[in-house]
Amino acid sequence: MISVYYFGAISLILIGLYAVLVKKNVLKMLIGLSIMETGVNLLLVSIGYISGRSAPILSEGIGPNQAVDPIPQALVLTAIVIGVATTAMALSVAIILYGKYGTLNVEEIRRLRG
Amino acid sequence: MNGQYASLLIALPLLSAFFVPLIKGLGERGIKYYLAVITALQTGIAAWVFQQVYSTGKPIIVMAGGWKPPVGINLYIGHFAALFVLIVAVVSFFTAVFSIWSMKVQPIDKYAMLFLLLMLGATGMIATGDIFNLFVFMEITAISAYALTAYNKTGEAAEASLKYMILGGIGSSFFLIGVALIYGSLGTLNMAQIAQLAGNMNPTVAQVGLALIVFGLAVEAELFPLNAWAPDAYQAAPHAITVMFSAFVVKAGLYATARLLYLMQAVGSWHDVLKLLVAMATLTVVVAEFAALRQKDVKRMIAYSSISQVGMIAFALALGSQAGVDAGVFHMVNHAVVKALLFLGVGYVGIKLGGTAMENFQGLGKRMPLTAFALTIGSLAAVGIPLFNIFWSKVRILIAGVEAGYTWGVALILGASVVEAVYYLRFIHAMWFAGEGERMREGLAISLILLLLAALVIVIGIYPDYIWSLAQKAGSDIFNVGQYIKNVPLMEVGA
Numbered sequence: 034m035i036s037v038y039y040f041g042a043i044s045l046i047l048i049g050l051y052a053v054l055v056k057k058n059v060l061k062m063l064i065g066l067s068i069m070e071t072g073v074n075l076l077l078v079s080i081g082y083i084s085g086r087s088a089p090i091l092s093e094g095i096g097p098n099q100a101v102d103p104i105p106q107a108l109v110l111t112a113i114v115i116g117v118a119t120t121a122m123a124l125s126v127a128i129i130l131y132g133k134y135g136t137l138n139v140e141e142i143r144r145l146r147g
Numbered sequence: 148m149n150g151q152y153a154s155l156l157i158a159l160p161l162l163s164a165f166f167v168p169l170i171k172g173l174g175e176r177g178i179k180y181y182l183a184v185i186t187a188l189q190t191g192i193a194a195w196v197f198q199q200v201y202s203t204g205k206p207i208i209v210m211a212g213g214w215k216p217p218v219g220i221n222l223y224i225g226h227f228a229a230l231f232v233l234i235v236a237v238v239s240f241f242t243a244v245f246s247i248w249s250m251k252v253q254p255i256d257k258y259a260m261l262f263l264l265l266m267l268g269a270t271g272m273i274a275t276g277d278i279f280n281l282f283v284f285m286e287i288t289a290i291s292a293y294a295l296t297a298y299n300k301t302g303e304a305a306e307a308s309l310k311y312m313i314l315g316g317i318g319s320s321f322f323l324i325g326v327a328l329i330y331g332s333l334g335t336l337n338m339a340q341i342a343q344l345a346g347n348m349n350p351t352v353a354q355v356g357l358a359l360i361v362f363g364l365a366v367e368a369e370l371f372p373l374n375a376w377a378p379d380a381y382q383a384a385p386h387a388i389t390v391m392f393s394a395f396v397v398k399a400g401l402y403a404t405a406r407l408l409y410l411m412q413a414v415g416s417w418h419d420v421l422k423l424l425v426a427m428a429t430l431t432v433v434v435a436e437f438a439a440l441r442q443k444d445v446k447r448m449i450a451y452s453s454i455s456q457v458g459m460i461a462f463a464l465a466l467g468s469q470a471g472v473d474a475g476v477f478h479m480v481n482h483a484v485v486k487a488l489l490f491l492g493v494g495y496v497g498i499k500l501g502g503t504a505m506e507n508f509q510g511l512g513k514r515m516p517l518t519a520f521a522l523t524i525g526s527l528a529a530v531g532i533p534l535f536n537i538f539w540s541k542v543r544i545l546i547a548g549v550e551a552g553y554t555w556g557v558a559l560i561l562g563a564s565v566v567e568a569v570y571y572l573r574f575i576h577a578m579w580f581a582g583e584g585e586r587m588r589e590g591l592a593i594s595l596i597l598l599l600l601a602a603l604v605i606v607i608g609i610y611p612d613y614i615w616s617l618a619q620k621a622g623s624d625i626f627n628v629g630q631y632i633k634n635v636p637l638m639e640v641g642a
Contacts, residue, residue, distance in 0.1 A: 066316040073323045080331040115286045123312045133302030
């Protein structure tokens with residue numbers, strides 16, 4: 034059962050990587066990056082998943098033995114925040130790029146050469 | 148004094164970065180001086196930590212919140228971290244002083260915040276003892292570096308920054324997959340505990356995990372094939388920031404690669420990962436040297452030269468021998484001094500004469516003799532001429548390479564060094580024997596910094612023993628993992 038999550042995570046990572054490497058439009062590349070990050074996050078969460086247990090929030094009837102591993106979830110929360118920051122940063126740079134070059138095609142954005 | 152004060156190394160830049168908006172009222176000059184004062188304070192703390200670690204011979208373990216590792220996150224400031232945190236702080240101080248005069252583009256308060264965060268990220272990467280914490284510090288470094296690359300707001304800067312971001316995004320995802328694999332098989336994120344348990348890991352999983360981590364860090368460490376962003380970013384970033392990139396941001400990435408590699412020594416498939424890194428490092432040296440040869444922009448040329456030196460350091464660190472790691476650390480120190488000197492000098496000329504193209508450097512010996520003199524010393528050192536500091540570390544790297552049985556790698560690096568001599572001599576020729584010009588006034592502070600760094604190059608070149616002994620201690624801090632595990636007071640955790 035758990036292998037489904039691993040399979041899904043790896044496919045997301047590969048789809049994202051494909052988009053980053055093949056697409057020519059900057060926005061599509063950034064979407065690819067986000068898909069890749071999602072895949073990595075899913076992989077992390079599924080590593081900490083224990084079949085049949087609930088979320089690691091200490092509450093009535095849920096002790097350490099009824100919850101899944103909380104550490105990967107903490108890691109994923111951090112990774113999501115970092116991902117949001119990177120995406121926002123990248124999009125703001127894309128806005129500058131569009132303003133200066135008038136295009137988002139990476140093949141035309143090539144002033145730095147040599 | 149209590150060693151826990153070493154946590155100020157992280158706290159000071161972070162808090163000061165948050166205070167920048169509050170002192171915005173002081174105006175542009177005020178913020179610039181604030182930056183210089185904070186970096187000077189950081190240098191003071193780093194010097195104190197350095198003195199503590201090297202006089203007692205024991206690392207400082209900072210435990211966040213008083214929790215013992217592996218439950219809490221700890222900082223590990225051993226011989227290596229103490230030395231490099233000091234280098235980070237000193238270079239930041241020089242750059243802050245240089246920024247007072249050189250930074251004209253607004254908004255300067257954002258610049259100051261990002262500057263401090265970049266320093267914080269590199270310090271944290273070097274000092275941390277937790278692999279996920281390393282990832283967080285790496286992202287802090289990377290995001291502030293992306294923003295600083297784009298700071299000039301020109302098309303070129305945005306283009307370079309976007310390249311950096313896309314490669315950096317792929318790299319950090321790879322790194323995180325590697326961390327997930329390690330956490331999945333060992334159940335810990337603490338570096339000392341990972342080293343302790345590494346022998347139990349399935350060799351294939353460990354190999355894949357380590358290779359992914361090496362690839363992920365290769366973006367920050369500027370190793371081929373993930374270094375395409377570096378020359379662009381170096382060229383497009385503000386001059387002061389280029390100094391920081393070359394002098395310590397890349398070093399933090401290299402250190403993290405080496406540290407994680409050597410932590411996993413007990414893994415069965417360890418040597419395969421080392422071979423991968425040796426191949427990447429050698430290719431980095433060769434490709435970068437040939438690319439440097441055909442550059443017309445001096446800043447870009449020196450950026451390529453910096454990348455090739457970084458490849459050499461990675462080569463030394465990947466040899467898997469004590470001699471190799473020592474030589475690599477020694478080269479890191481020398482490279483930080485020389486590249487700080489070169490990029491500061493080139494940046495100074497770039498602002499003064501309005502560009503860093505090769506034509507602007509013609510006749511520099513007549514126009515700005517002090518700067519030209521310092522640049523000449525730096526270039527000669529970078530080529531590896533005896534009696535300059537890089538000579539000693541290069542020789543030690545090559546000897547260690549031959550001892551480890553990588554004669555082909557040594558031969559390629561030696562061949563590439565000849566190429567390096569060609570373009571640096573061309574640069575020196577352009578400065579002294581071509582073009583004409585009027586004598587210009589050179590700023591006092593920047594001249595002092597340049598001459599100080601040039602003097603350091605020569606002093607280390609003539610008396611290499613002291614720095615070499617520091618490098619040996621720092622190298623064994625990375626190489627001797629048994630000691631590393633013993634130094635961290637791991638708490639027993641019931642399963």
